Amino acid sequence: MSGLHVSDLRVVRGAREILRDIDLDLGPGEICALMGASGAGKSTVLRSVAALQAFDGGTIDVGGFTLHPGPVPRQSRLRELRSRVGMVFQAHSLFEHLTALENVTLAPVHALRWPREKAREVAMKLLEELGVAHRAAAYPRELSGGEAQRVAIARALAPDPVLLLMDEPTSALDPARRGALGDTLGELARGGGRGMLISTHDVEFARAACDRVVILSQGVLVEEGPAREVLANPKHPATRELLQHRDSPAA
Amino acid sequence: MNPIPTTHSPRLGRSRRLAVSSILFIAALLGVCVRASAQSAAKPPLRWGGDAEGGAPFVEADPADPSKVRGFDVEIAEMIARGLGREPRFIQVAWASIEQSVERGDFEVGMSGLEDRPELRARHSVSIPYYEFHEVVAVRPGDRNRYRRLSDLAGKRVATLGATMAYQMLLDEQGRSGLVPISYDDDVHPYSDLAAGRVDAVLLDNIIAERSLRRMGGGFVIQPEPAATGHYVAVFAKANAALRDSANQILRARMRDGSLERTFRRWGVWSPAQGEYFQRVLAAAAQSPEREAQTAAVPGAGERSLRTYLPALLRAAVITLILSCLAMALAVSVGIAVAAGRVYGPPVVRAALTVYVEVMRGTPVLLQLFVIYYGLSGVVRLPAFAAAVLGLGLNYAAYESEIYRAALQAIPRSQLEAGRTLGLSEWQILRLVRGPQALRLALAPMTNDFVALLKDSSLVSVITVVELTKQTAIYATNVGSWVVPGMLCSALYLAFSLPLSRFARRLEQKWSAA
Numbered sequence: 001m002s003g004l005h006v007s008d009l010r011v012v013r014g015a016r017e018i019l020r021d022i023d024l025d026l027g028p029g030e031i032c033a034l035m036g037a038s039g040a041g042k043s044t045v046l047r048s049v050a051a052l053q054a055f056d057g058g059t060i061d062v063g064g065f066t067l068h069p070g071p072v073p074r075q076s077r078l079r080e081l082r083s084r085v086g087m088v089f090q091a092h093s094l095f096e097h098l099t100a101l102e103n104v105t106l107a108p109v110h111a112l113r114w115p116r117e118k119a120r121e122v123a124m125k126l127l128e129e130l131g132v133a134h135r136a137a138a139y140p141r142e143l144s145g146g147e148a149q150r151v152a153i154a155r156a157l158a159p160d161p162v163l164l165l166m167d168e169p170t171s172a173l174d175p176a177r178r179g180a181l182g183d184t185l186g187e188l189a190r191g192g193g194r195g196m197l198i199s200t201h202d203v204e205f206a207r208a209a210c211d212r213v214v215i216l217s218q219g220v221l222v223e224e225g226p227a228r229e230v231l232a233n234p235k236h237p238a239t240r241e242l243l244q245h246r247d248s249p250a251a
Numbered sequence: 252m253n254p255i256p257t258t259h260s261p262r263l264g265r266s267r268r269l270a271v272s273s274i275l276f277i278a279a280l281l282g283v284c285v286r287a288s289a290q291s292a293a294k295p296p297l298r299w300g301g302d303a304e305g306g307a308p309f310v311e312a313d314p315a316d317p318s319k320v321r322g323f324d325v326e327i328a329e330m331i332a333r334g335l336g337r338e339p340r341f342i343q344v345a346w347a348s349i350e351q352s353v354e355r356g357d358f359e360v361g362m363s364g365l366e367d368r369p370e371l372r373a374r375h376s377v378s379i380p381y382y383e384f385h386e387v388v389a390v391r392p393g394d395r396n397r398y399r400r401l402s403d404l405a406g407k408r409v410a411t412l413g414a415t416m417a418y419q420m421l422l423d424e425q426g427r428s429g430l431v432p433i434s435y436d437d438d439v440h441p442y443s444d445l446a447a448g449r450v451d452a453v454l455l456d457n458i459i460a461e462r463s464l465r466r467m468g469g470g471f472v473i474q475p476e477p478a479a480t481g482h483y484v485a486v487f488a489k490a491n492a493a494l495r496d497s498a499n500q501i502l503r504a505r506m507r508d509g510s511l512e513r514t515f516r517r518w519g520v521w522s523p524a525q526g527e528y529f530q531r532v533l534a535a536a537a538q539s540p541e542r543e544a545q546t547a548a549v550p551g552a553g554e555r556s557l558r559t560y561l562p563a564l565l566r567a568a569v570i571t572l573i574l575s576c577l578a579m580a581l582a583v584s585v586g587i588a589v590a591a592g593r594v595y596g597p598p599v600v601r602a603a604l605t606v607y608v609e610v611m612r613g614t615p616v617l618l619q620l621f622v623i624y625y626g627l628s629g630v631v632r633l634p635a636f637a638a639a640v641l642g643l644g645l646n647y648a649a650y651e652s653e654i655y656r657a658a659l660q661a662i663p664r665s666q667l668e669a670g671r672t673l674g675l676s677e678w679q680i681l682r683l684v685r686g687p688q689a690l691r692l693a694l695a696p697m698t699n700d701f702v703a704l705l706k707d708s709s710l711v712s713v714i715t716v717v718e719l720t721k722q723t724a725i726y727a728t729n730v731g732s733w734v735v736p737g738m739l740c741s742a743l744y745l746a747f748s749l750p751l752s753r754f755a756r757r758l759e760q761k762w763s764a765a
Contacts, residue, residue: 094666095688
C-alpha cells in the first residue's frame with residue numbers, strides 16, 4: 001500500500017474548527033495542488049500529515065503508517081513516517097551553517113546512518129537533477145531564492161520519501177522559474193513514483209504542474225478533481241473567487 | 252573585664268576596593284570640611300586615621316556608642332592630641348590605605364597597629380615605636396611538638412594577613428624551606444582555617460593570636476618561642492616631621508609617667524617585657540635625640556622591588572589566566588546544560604533552573620565565594636583554588652545560560668521542523684542544527700563575559716587565592732605607590748583581554764562570511 005489516505009481529518013483550535021471532515025487520497029506519482037484562500041487550512045493539512053502538529057479527529061495514513069488523533073507522537077515512534085514523508089517549507093528553512101551539499105546529506109548520514117560516500121553521491125545526483133549541482137559548496141545566504149528552493153527540495157527528497165509535501169513553493173519565484181519548477185517536479189514525481197501534495201495560490205502553476213486540485217474553503221473541502229477541469233470550469237463559488245484573484249496573487 | 256569583642260572583626264578589607272575608595276573619598280571630603288571649619292578656630296582638631304574593622308584592642312567601634320571608637324590606639328591618639336592642645340577626631344580608613352591617605356593629607360596621623368618597617372621610614376615620617384609585639388606561630392594542638400617554629404614548616408601551608416611583616420617573613424621562608432604562604436584579607440579566617448585543617452600554621456602578631464584564641468576558645472595553640480619582634484608606630488606625612496617630633500615627645504612623656512602602661516593594661520596587652528622595652532626607648536632617646544627619626548633613603552629601592560616583584564606578578568598572572576579558563580569552561584558547560592534545561596525541560600526543571608539563574612545573577616559573586624569557601628566548609632572542605640573556580644564558574648554559568656537560551660530561541664522554528672520532518676531526533680536537531688548556529692550567535696557575548704570574568708577573578712583574593720590584582724596590591728603596599736604596579740597589572744590584563752577580543756572578532760568574521 002502506498003500513497004496518502006486522509007479520512008475525516010478534523011482540527012480544532014479553542015472554539016474554532018480549522019479543518020472539518022477532510023478526505024483526501026493521493027496515489028503514487030500523482031501531483032495534487034491544495035488550493036484555497038489564506039486561512040483556508042492548507043498549511044494545517046500539510047502540518048498534520050507531516051506530524052508537526054496534533055489533530056483532533058480522523059486518521060492519516062501514509063503507506064501503511066497511520067497517525068491518530070491526539071498529541072504528536074515522540075520522534076522515535078515516527079521513524080517510519082519520517083522516511084516516507086518529506087516536506088519543503090515556504091521559507092525554505094535551509095540550515096544556515098551548512099553548505100547546500102551538507103544540508104542535503106545531513107539527514108541521510110545522521111538519521112538514516114548511510115555511509116557518507118553514499119549520502120554524498122545521492123545528494124549530488126539530486127542537486128544535479130534540480131539544476132543546482134554547481135552551487136553545492138555555497139551556503140544558504142549565498143543562494144538566490146530559486147536556488148535555495150531547489151536545494152530545499154533536494155534535501156527533502158534525499159531520504160527517498162514516497163510523499164513530498166510542499167508549502168507555497170512558488171511564492172518566492174518569478175514566473176519563468178515557476179514553470180521550470182513545475183517541469184522539474186513533474187519529472188521527480190513520475191520518475192520516482194512519488195506523490196506530491198502542494199499548497200499553492202498559484203493557479204497557473206497548479207494548471208501546468210499538477211494532475212489534481214483540491215479546493216479548501218474555511219476548513220472544508222469544497223471541490224476536487226483533475227486540475228485542468230476544475231480550474232477551467234469551477235463549480236464552487238470559493239473556487240471561482242480564487243480564479244478571479246489569480247492575476248494579483250495574495251500573500 | 253574582657254574588652255575583646257565576640258563579634259567577627261576582620262582587620263583588613265582591601266578587596267572591597269569600591270568601599271575603600273568611597274571611604275577615602277568621604278574621608279577626603281570630611282578633611283576638606285574640617286579644614287574649612289578649622290580656619291576660624293585657634294586650635295584645629297587633630298585628624299587621625301585608623302581602621303575600626305581591625306577591632307579591639309587596636310581600634311574598634313564602641314559597643315555602647317557605635318559612632319565612637321575605642322581601643323589602645325584610640326587612647327594613644329587622644330594622648331597625642333591632648334598633648335598638642337587639640338581635640339582628636341577619628342577618620343575611618345582601610346588599613347592598607349592608611350599610609351597613602353596620610354601622605355595625601357586626608358589626616359595628620361595614622362595609627363592602627365601599624366608595623367615599623369624600613370620602607371615605612373623611607374617614605375613617611377614615623378613616630379618612635381610605642382609598643383613591642385612578637386610574631387608568633389599558631390598550630391593545631393596535635394602539631395604542638397612537630398611545628399615549633401617556621402623552619403619546621405617546610406612545604407606546609409602557613410596563613411597570615413597580606414601586606415604585613417609576617418607575610419614578608421613567610422615569603423622569605425618560602426625561598427628557604429619551600430613553606431607555602433597563604434595570604435588572607437582578615438585576621439579571623441586564618442585561625443578558623445587552621446582549626447579546620449585548611450592551613451597548618453598561622454604567623455601573626457601575638458595580640459591578634461591571643462585575641463583569636465580567646466574568641467575561638469581553643470582549636471589551636473600558640474608556640475611560646477617568638478618568630479620575630481616588631482613594633483607599632485604612628486605614621487605622619489613625610490613633610491610633617493615637625494608634628495612627628497612633637498608626638499614623639501608626648502609619647503616619651505606618657506611612657507615615663509605610666510599613662511601608656513595604664514592604657515595597655517586596660518586592654519590586657521601589658522607585660523613586664525613591655526616595661527623593659529619602654530626603658531630602652533627612653534634611654535636611647537636620652538643618648539641621641541631623634542635618632543629614630545633617621546630616614547635614609549633606600550637607594551635603588553624602586554628597581555629592586557620591580558625585579559623582586561615582577562616574577563611574582565607574572566606567576567599571579569598565570570594563576571589569573573588558569574583560574575579564568577577553568578571557571579569559564581565550567582560556566583560554559585553548566586550554562587549549556589541550564590539553557591537546554593530551560594528550553595527543553597519539563598516545567599519543574601524549568602522553574603528550578605530559573606530560580607538558580609535568578610539567585611546567581613541577583614546576589615553578589617563575593618557573597619557566593621564566601622558561602623562556597625567558608626559557609627560550606629562544614630559539609631565539604633574545598634581547597635581555595637577549587638572553591639574559586641566553582642564560585643566564579645557557577646556564577647558565570649547563570650549569565651552564560653541566558654546567552655545560550657536567547658541564542659537557542661533565535662534559531663527559526665521552521666529549521667527545527669525541517670529537522671524533524673527529515674527524521675532527526677530532538678537531540679540530533681540540538682546537536683547538529685540548533686546548537687552550532689546558536690553557538691555562533693553566542694560567541695560575541697561569551698567573549699565579553701570571558702573578559703569580564705578575567706577581571707572578576709580578582710575577587711577570589713577574599714578566599715586566599717593570590718591572583719594578579721592581589722599580588723599587585725601586595726606589591727603596591729610594599730613599594731608605597733600604585734603607579735608602577737598599577738601599570739604593570741593593567742598591561743598584563745590587557746595582554747590577555749585584547750588578543751581575546753581580536754580572536755573572537757576574527758572567528759565571528761570567518762563564520763559570518765561562511
